[in-house]
Amino acid sequence: MTVKKILSPANEFLKKAAKLKQKKYRDEFGLFVTEGERSCREAAESGFVVDCIVMTERFFESHEGEFAGFNRIVTTNKLFMTLCDTKTPQGVLAVVKVPEERELTGNRYIYCDGIQDPGNAGTMIRSADAFGFSGVIFSAGSVDVFSPKVIRASMGSVFHIELKTLAGAEFLEQAKQGGYFITASALHGKSVDIHNMTVLKKQIFVIGNEGNGVSKEILKQSDEIVHIPMSGAAESLNAGVAASILMFEVSKHE
Amino acid sequence: MTVKKILSPANEFLKKAAKLKQKKYRDEFGLFVTEGERSCREAAESGFVVDCIVMTERFFESHEGEFAGFNRIVTTNKLFMTLCDTKTPQGVLAVVKVPEERELTGNRYIYCDGIQDPGNAGTMIRSADAFGFSGVIFSAGSVDVFSPKVIRASMGSVFHIELKTLAGAEFLEQAKQGGYFITASALHGKSVDIHNMTVLKKQIFVIGNEGNGVSKEILKQSDEIVHIPMSGAAESLNAGVAASILMFEVSKHE
Structure with missing residues (x-):
């Protein structure tokens, strides 16, 4: 060389x-x-x-x-x-x-539905790597995963797990047909406390945009909606934190 | 007016x-x-x-x-x-x-041992608020809690919980004498999985600096050292995420 x-x-x-x-x-x-x-x-x-x-x-x-x-x-x-x-x-x-896009081959993924903050995106990739997830999927409207800030916040984890970008509206539908159970994270009338959530072998967990949460279309497509129980005064958690707590909780089901 | x-x-x-x-x-x-x-x-x-x-x-x-x-x-x-x-x-x-510094009156606190990133500091304040913690204490070497980025990342939670800044080396010693149990988060030969950690009524959880973790002096002062179990390839978690997972886990012990 x-x-x-x-x-x-x-x-x-x-x-x-x-x-x-x-x-x-x-x-x-x-x-x-x-x-x-x-x-x-x-x-x-x-x-x-x-x-x-x-x-x-x-x-x-x-x-x-x-x-x-x-x-x-x-x-x-x-x-x-x-x-x-x-x-x-x-x-x-x-x-x-930039790696070529490939078919998903793993079992557990985070799906970012319009995540905008590069720090949050990088944190999710890092946590996915820490908790044994196969990868992180970014919707078409999300931050670019290969931007310097995302790469930096991931602390090297972009090189360890599967990444998929520009996932369109049809992506989750195809994933469902491919046998993935879709779980969305949202405070919602029908949402289940994450302590009681369904955890299966092949599963995709959807985290919503920082301001607006998971989009209505995806909530409709989801097999289950879950929320993180909170006892204090804050209305919500940081998106990277919410995703990480979800992954931590899922990683107990090995 | x-x-x-x-x-x-x-x-x-x-x-x-x-x-x-x-x-x-x-x-x-x-x-x-x-x-x-x-x-x-x-x-x-x-x-x-x-x-x-x-x-x-x-x-x-x-x-x-x-x-x-x-x-x-x-x-x-x-x-x-x-x-x-x-x-x-x-x-x-x-x-x-800027509020006057007061004596701690609550039960559960996060202690930031040299946290530098304003996003991490704000996220911890937001999560502390979400999981019913009394407040967040910042060591003398930490980021300024009243900086615009910390305020913004806290999403209003700076106005909900107790904040203490510029805590010196003697602070935790005094807190121990005041009946607080000190738990440090670190990967360490003697550390306990957070699923088995001690959770008491009056307790302070120490989160270390992003690069160096909890300082040796504080590890020595601590009553217990705990770690978050990880199954993947990432060496560590983002500090704001680690603190949030710890608080989430503690909030189950109500």
Whole structure:
């Protein structure tokens, strides 16, 4: 594998990589960026295709031979910063291929119905990974899973579990036909306390948008609606927290 | 109560209010800002002292008589924006007095040992409110609880529960002497699965810093160390999620 030194701000590859902060270019190039040593290592060890590892001269010198199995690009700190979303980067990032969409092969999934906050999306991916879920599915109206903030909040877990994006209205219907039981999380006249919820082998748990909750259409499609019992004054929980508590509770049924 | 129209960018009060985005000035003036209609109403109905409600001309005209029990300041959209931390504000915010520190009077608390992320801090306050906890205590090294992002992430819950800031090293020792059982959340050789944890009437649950976890000193002081069982590949959970799952589990012991 090659090591290439790039010191010119006019370099086409660096200009392209800097654009990956925007969804438009992630879609166009089919690439995304993950920052930091730990996350690069997760990417390197995952099934994802790493296009290259970009590092500062300082990182390259102090981490001799690291990521030697990959094409490496070494650049100045200033040029490196143009690729970063974080303010105090560690001097290393990976440019990774957006994976192809595949059929679901696992048993338990979270379905995000219009989740907007990248922190919440990343937290759900991290918790799904922690509680043995197969993956997280994002509806067409949700935040882009390959945005720098989602990747960062997932703490490397994007590289561990199945991810599906842009799921349309027909997705859950097909999943039902494929044998998945659909459980929506919502406070609702007919909702069941999560302590009494149905837990089956193949199941998809729907978490709603931060402001509006699960959409009416999906509530209608759902096999069961569940809620998390609350004893205090807050009206609702943060979406990432609600999803995580649900997964924690489900993980008891092994 | 008065309604005062301010149209000059040179106005001293607006200049002061704009500074409240910075901790330094929140400390100096003993004031903080909460944005949005819902949060202003929470502040108005709470035990907090509302200094004044600031609104745009447009909000004032379309919400006749709202917040009539408070001193209201009506200003232009442009000047209003100088006070806001959010990019698309609703046209109303409250300037609120930072409450005086009081002795703890409740039974169950979360203690944040160096929590840095404002979203995590706000989420913990929201979940504490949801699960009937008395309050949240922040160590001296934690994020400022009255920062705009914490207030926002708490979704109004800062106005519902007890908050204590700048708790020093001696705080937990005194709490122990006051009869509180101290439980720390950490993966540790001696840690107990949270399904088997001790739950008592007076108890403080410690959540550690996002990167480093609970400090050694506090682990030593703790009566029990607990962990959340995880079956997947993620090494840890988001701090706000871990605290929320802990509170959810504790709330079952009523």
